[in-house]
Structures are given as C-alpha cells and as structure tokens.
Amino acid sequence: MKRTILFTALLGLLWLFTGAQDTPGAEDILEKIDENMVFDTAYVEAEMRITIRNRLITKTFTSFSQGNEKSFLEFLSPARDRGTKILKIEEIVQIYYPSAERILRLSGHLLRQSMMGSDFSYEDMTERSKKLREEYRAEVKGREEIDGRPCWVMELVSRLPKQTYFTRKVWVDSERYLGLREELYAKSGKLLKVMTVDEIKTTRNRFYPVKVTLEDKLRENSRTEMIITRIDFDVPVPEGTFSERNLMRK
Amino acid sequence: MIKNIFKLSWRNIWRNKRRTVITFLAVAVGVMTLIFMQSYINGIMNSATDAMVKLDIGHIKLVNPEYLRLKRIMPKEYMVPDIDRVTAAVNRVKGVDMVDPRIRFNVLLSHGNDNEIGIAVGMDPPLVDDNIQLSHQVTEGRYLERDGRELIIGRKLAEKLNVAVDDELLLITTDINYSSYALAFKIVGIFETGYSYMDKYLLFLPLPQAQTMLDCGNAAHEVLLFIDDPERAVAVAGEIRTALAGHPQAGDIEVIPWQQDELLGELVPMMQDIWGAIMKIIMLIVGLVILNTMLMTVMERFHEIGVMKALGFKNLEVFVMIMVEAAYIGVIGALVGGALGGPLSAWLEKTGIDVTKMLGEGLMEKFDIPIPMLAKILYPDFSLAILIHAIVFGVIVALIAVLYPAIKSLRMSPVEAFRSELKV
Numbered sequence: 149m150k151r152t153i154l155f156t157a158l159l160g161l162l163w164l165f166t167g168a169q170d171t172p173g174a175e176d177i178l179e180k181i182d183e184n185m186v187f188d189t190a191y192v193e194a195e196m197r198i199t200i201r202n203r204l205i206t207k208t209f210t211s212f213s214q215g216n217e218k219s220f221l222e223f224l225s226p227a228r229d230r231g232t233k234i235l236k237i238e239e240i241v242q243i244y245y246p247s248a249e250r251i252l253r254l255s256g257h258l259l260r261q262s263m264m265g266s267d268f269s270y271e272d273m274t275e276r277s278k279k280l281r282e283e284y285r286a287e288v289k290g291r292e293e294i295d296g297r298p299c300w301v302m303e304l305v306s307r308l309p310k311q312t313y314f315t316r317k318v319w320v321d322s323e324r325y326l327g328l329r330e331e332l333y334a335k336s337g338k339l340l341k342v343m344t345v346d347e348i349k350t351t352r353n354r355f356y357p358v359k360v361t362l363e364d365k366l367r368e369n370s371r372t373e374m375i376i377t378r379i380d381f382d383v384p385v386p387e388g389t390f391s392e393r394n395l396m397r398k
Numbered sequence: 399m400i401k402n403i404f405k406l407s408w409r410n411i412w413r414n415k416r417r418t419v420i421t422f423l424a425v426a427v428g429v430m431t432l433i434f435m436q437s438y439i440n441g442i443m444n445s446a447t448d449a450m451v452k453l454d455i456g457h458i459k460l461v462n463p464e465y466l467r468l469k470r471i472m473p474k475e476y477m478v479p480d481i482d483r484v485t486a487a488v489n490r491v492k493g494v495d496m497v498d499p500r501i502r503f504n505v506l507l508s509h510g511n512d513n514e515i516g517i518a519v520g521m522d523p524p525l526v527d528d529n530i531q532l533s534h535q536v537t538e539g540r541y542l543e544r545d546g547r548e549l550i551i552g553r554k555l556a557e558k559l560n561v562a563v564d565d566e567l568l569l570i571t572t573d574i575n576y577s578s579y580a581l582a583f584k585i586v587g588i589f590e591t592g593y594s595y596m597d598k599y600l601l602f603l604p605l606p607q608a609q610t611m612l613d614c615g616n617a618a619h620e621v622l623l624f625i626d627d628p629e630r631a632v633a634v635a636g637e638i639r640t641a642l643a644g645h646p647q648a649g650d651i652e653v654i655p656w657q658q659d660e661l662l663g664e665l666v667p668m669m670q671d672i673w674g675a676i677m678k679i680i681m682l683i684v685g686l687v688i689l690n691t692m693l694m695t696v697m698e699r700f701h702e703i704g705v706m707k708a709l710g711f712k713n714l715e716v717f718v719m720i721m722v723e724a725a726y727i728g729v730i731g732a733l734v735g736g737a738l739g740g741p742l743s744a745w746l747e748k749t750g751i752d753v754t755k756m757l758g759e760g761l762m763e764k765f766d767i768p769i770p771m772l773a774k775i776l777y778p779d780f781s782l783a784i785l786i787h788a789i790v791f792g793v794i795v796a797l798i799a800v801l802y803p804a805i806k807s808l809r810m811s812p813v814e815a816f817r818s819e820l821k822v
Contacts, residue, residue, distance in 0.1 A: 229578060245580035
C-alpha cells in the first residue's frame with residue numbers, strides 16, 4: 149500500500165515537471181504559423197526544378213495571389229507548358245491548356261494528382277487556404293535542431309477522417325514560427341511526402357520560405373525544388389485576374 | 399484351370415445382362431466424362447493464355463527494360479525508340495507475321511464537370527482488330543480509323559463520365575518530358591468486352607495521336623510481334639536480338655518471348671493449380687460412381703460365391719474370377735467410354751462450344767477474368783494422352799473397386815456366404 153502511494157506521488161511529481169516546462173501550447177504554435185502566412189496580395193516569379201530518376205526539368209511561372217484563397221499561375225517555360233494557366237479559388241482548381249484550348253476543372257480527390265509533373269499536387273498548392281489549426285489536433289513532442297535552428301517537433305493528427313495527409317510531423321522554428329521540415333503521412337502510417345525549407349527570406353517583418361523542396365515518396369527518385377526568384381507583397385492585382393476569362397486570354 | 403476361369407468369368411458377366419450393362423455404363427460414362435472435362439479444361443486454359451498473349455503479351459515482346467522494371471507506375475518516358483527502324487529490322491526475320499506497337503499511359507479524362515482517371519492505349523486500329531476483334535466489341539458508334547483525333551471508350555468508363563458517342567472528351571497527361579499536355583478527342587465508339595478492367599478503365603486511340611500526346615516522336619512502349627509458329631518464339635527472339643543489334647539504341651530494347659513473360663509465368667501455374675484441383679474433384683466423383691457400382695455388383699453375388707466354394711472352387715480361383723470379371727467390365731467399359739468421349743471431344747475441338755449460350759450473357763460479367771472477350775466460343779483441347787489417361791483410370795478404379803469384396807471372399811466360409819446373401 150505504502151509503495152503504491154509513493155509511486156502515485158512520484159508520477160504526480162513527474163507530471164508537474166512536464167507541465168512546468170517552458171512549452172507554449174501546441175494550438176498557439178499552429179495559430180502563429182497560420183498568422184505568419186497571412187498576407188493581402190502577392191506577386192511571385194518562381195522556378196520549379198523537378199529532378200526525377202536523374203533527369204532535371206525546369207519550369208518557370210509567375211503568379212498573383214490574394215490572401216490564401218485566390219491565386220493565378222501562368223507557366224512561361226518549357227515550350228510545351230507555355231501558356232498553361234492555373235486559377236485556384238479556394239478549393240477549386242481550373243487549368244487552361246493552350247494545346248486543347250479547353251479548361252479543366254479539378255476538385256475532390258483528383259486534386260491529389262501531380263501538378264504539372266512535379267512532386268507537388270494541386271492539393272498541396274491549395275492547402276494553404278485551409279488553416280492548420282482548424283483541421284488538425286496538435287501535440288508538441290519535443291525539441292530538436294534543424295540547421296542550427298531550435299525547433300519544436302510537433303505531431304499533427306487530422307480532425308477529419310478523409311484527410312490525404314492524416315498525420316504530419318512538423319519541425320517548427322521556435323523563434324520564427326515557420327515549419328522548416330515536414331513529414332506527411334497517410335492514415336495507414338505510410339510516409340507520403342517530405343518537405344524541407346531550404347532558404348528563408350525576411351520581408352517586412354515576415355519570414356517567407358523562398359526555396360522549398362518536396363519529395364513525393366511514392367515516386368521513384370523524385371523531388372521538386374520550388375524556388376521563388378522574386379516576391380512582391382501587397383502589390384495591386386490587375387482587375388479580373390482571378391477569372392475564367394483571364395484563363396482563356398491569349 | 400486358369401483358362402477355364404477366364405471362360406467362366408466371361409460367361410458370368412453375361413448371366414445377368416441388366417446388371418452388367420449398368421456397371422458397364424458407369425465405367426463408360428465415367429471415362430467419357432473424364433476425357434471431355436480434361437479436354438474442356440485444357441481448352442479454357444489455352445483460351446485464357448491465348449487471350450492474354452493477343453491482348454497484352456504477343457508471341458514476342460519488345461520493350462524498354464526500364465519500362466518493364468517500373469511497369470506498375472507506367473513510366474511514360476521509357477520507350478522502344480524509332481519504331482520504323484525496329485519494324486524494318488524485325489521484318490527481315492523469317493516467321494514474323496505482324497508488328498503491333500502499343501503506347502499505354504494514364505490519363506485524366508474530363509467532360510464538363512465530370513473527371514475520371516483512365517488508361518489510354520495508343521495502337522494501330524486495323525492491326526489490333528485483326529488480332530483481338532476489338533471492333534466486334536464496339537456496341538455503339540463505330541471502330542477507330544487509322545488516324546484522327548478520335549477514341550473508343552469502355553462502357554463503364556463512359557457511364558462514369560456521362561459521355562455518349564459524338565461527345566468531346568478532354569485528355570490530359572504528363573508527356574515524356576513531364577510537361578502537362580491536353581487534347582480534345584471525339585468519342586466515336588463505346589466498347590463492351592465483359593471484362594470489367596477494360597470496360598472500366600480503358601480507352602483506345604490511334605497510335606500517332608498517343609505519340610502526339612506524349613511528345614515521343616515515333617516511339618512506343620511495347621512492340622508486340624506475332625509469328626507463324628508460336629512454339630518457336632524463343633528461337634525467333636534470338637534472331638530478332640541479332641537483327642536489332644545494329645539499332646543505335648539497342649540497349650533500350652529487350653526481346654521477350656511469351657514463354658518468358660512475367661505475367662504469364664505467374665498466371666499460368668496459378669490457373670493450372672485451380673483447374674487441376676477441379677479436375678481432381680471430377681476424378682474423385684467419377685471414381686466413386688464406378689467404385690460404388692462395381693462394389694454392389696460383386697457384393698450381391700456373395701451367395702453365388704458361397705455355392706462355388708461349396709462345389710469345391712479354391713479361394714484363389716474365386717479371387718481371380720472376381721478380378722477377371724472386373725477387368726472385363728473395366729476394360730470394355732473404359733474402351734467404350736474412350737470410343738465415345740474421344741471422338742466427341744475431338745469433334746468439339748473443331749466446332750467449339752458457344753459458352754455465352756450455355757452460361758447466359760449475364761453470368762460472364764461475374765467472372766472477372768480475361769477470358770470472355772475472346773472465348774465466347776470455347777475450343778476444348780483433346781489429345782491422345784487425355785484418352786489413354788482416362789481409360790487407364792477407369793480400368794484401375796474398376797479393379798480397385800472389387801479388390802475389397804474379392805479379398806473378403808477369400809476369408810469367407812461357404813456357410814457364411816450363404817447367410818450374407820443380399821436380397822436385391
């Protein structure tokens with residue numbers, strides 16, 4: 149009996165210690181990550197470097213975005229992709245193909261398709277319009293360093309049963325509240341994708357990743373580097389940018 | 399004495415004609431059933447193998463080794479380059495009848511707001527029609543022309559997309575350089591093979607259109623070769639390797655005779671196991687019928703055997719007599735069965751059996767195996783080995799059947815035998 153009491157007391161003490169550790173609530177961290185990503189409008193010029201089975205394919209595009217809800221991408225190269233435009237409004241993606249002069253509307257599970265042959269899916273692209281905090285339950289699992297930066301290691305479990313990435317392991321920079329590395333898992337526990345942030349820029353008190361690498365683990369020897377070559381925040385967006393007519397414009 | 403026993407046995411079996419005829423029939427029908435069933439099952443396996451060979455494998459297949467390795471993910475970029483040159487080289491090899499290049503890629507299909515994922519097969523329409531009579535499976539609209547921005551699509555896939563003949567369908571794919579490319583096609587026909595994988599996922603389009611979509615020039619994923627004598631595939635494959643040695647990208651071309659095909663190598667033993675088990679069950683049933691009839695025939699004669707023993711017949715003589723009787727019935731029955739079953743199976747091998755009529759159209763749908771498409775008429779495969787096997791089986795079972803009563807009769811005293819008389 150005495151032993152049981154002692155044991156319980158020890159357990160209690162242990163619990164006290166963990167509780168007293170200097171860890172912000174997981175929910176707070178998620179909220180800060182979401183906050184950091186908020187902007188009004190942005191203009192981006194970027195390069196997508198797809199490496200697959202020792203081949204390197206480079207694509208360039210420009211994009212306008214408004215908040216996290218709307219974006220418009222236009223591909224400039226290579227030749228077969230030139231003129232392909234993607235309009236994303238919330239969770240609906242429309243793609244204009246100049247070769248067919250037709251628009252493809254994508255939604256639902258088809259958003260998991262590879263975007264323009266890269267390791268990114270259309271879903272990965274539209275994902276930022278959703279708030280992490282609303283869709284995932286989070287827990288701080290510990291602290292680790294990534295490239296010399298202190299990070300919280302967080303585990304996110306989906307609140308929704310039908311999430312593509314059911315669990316995520318995220319290394320969050322504990323000073324800048326930015327995910328530096330992310331492992332995305334299916335509900336079965338299979339590792340689907342690994343994302344790493346390779347380069348971060350500071351623009352007006354905002355930390356913004358300018359080089360991100362994503363590896364689709366279901367593709368053999370494949371990764372895609374997304375490199376932002378130019379980013380302007382809060383620029384005026386030309387009228388009618390986020391419209392179907394703009395997609396069809398020659 | 400032994401000679402007399404043979405005579406006696408022969409007379410014995412004709413003393414009760416009705417009984418003998420029934421026993422006879424059991425053996426004959428049993429043997430006939432075995433011959434027919436084994437021929438039929440061989441026919442099913444041949445037809446399934448043949449279907450797979452024509453549909454997907456060819457007598458000899460040319461394929462990029464990397465494509466083969468990654469086949470599961472359908473890697474578009476690993477192709478057999480420069481088909482014209484390959485065709486020219488291959489056609490110089492004796493025995494090659496047909497060169498059938500195919501392209502296969504996964505594709506996103508879009509019509510209005512309906513999107514589905516499918517598998518597009520680019521091919522030479524008249525060639526493939528020659529081979530698998532694809533045009534006969536087109537239930538609505540027409541079959542493909544040699545070139546043109548048109549396609550035919552499986553019935554179930556068409557239903558999922560809500561499309562009909564003459565509708566436009568948008569095809570989107572990533573080409574061999576990972577560019578995203580789309581073209582609008584006209585649906586000219588809808589096919590229904592009864593094989594649900596094809597009806598649910600496949601669409602066929604002319605090879606040049608598939609090459610445009612993939613931006614691959616005159617290349618193909620697989621080149622199926624059909625030769626005059628399929629049994630010579632391994633030898634011909636060797637000659638083709640030599641003929642292709644001069645090709646600048648010979649390293650990108652692997653030559654595989656159908657006997658070495660991986661899929662077939664997995665499926666054929668599986669099929670043999672399944673049908674082998676079914677055949678064993680049939681043999682068991684036939685064996686039991688023969689066994690039962692023979693056993694009854696001898697058992698009901700114990701009384702008679704008792705009389706013979708009382709008259710001074712030796713044990714061994716009675717034993718031999720029973721066995722010889724069984725041998726007469728077994729051999730004659732089995733020969734009659736063989737004489738009926740053999741020609742019947744051989745005749746059906748020529749004319750074929752209309753399976754759809756036998757099973758009804760609806761039933762075919764339930765068996766999701768790639769047989770129905772080419773096997774609406776099934777040709778049993780009869781051989782002398784099957785005939786001999788069945789006859790030997792019939793005789794041996796007949797002999798085994800009487801072994802028990804024959805041994806029993808050895809130990810019986812005449813008095814016992816009198817008492818055990820069965821009144822039938």
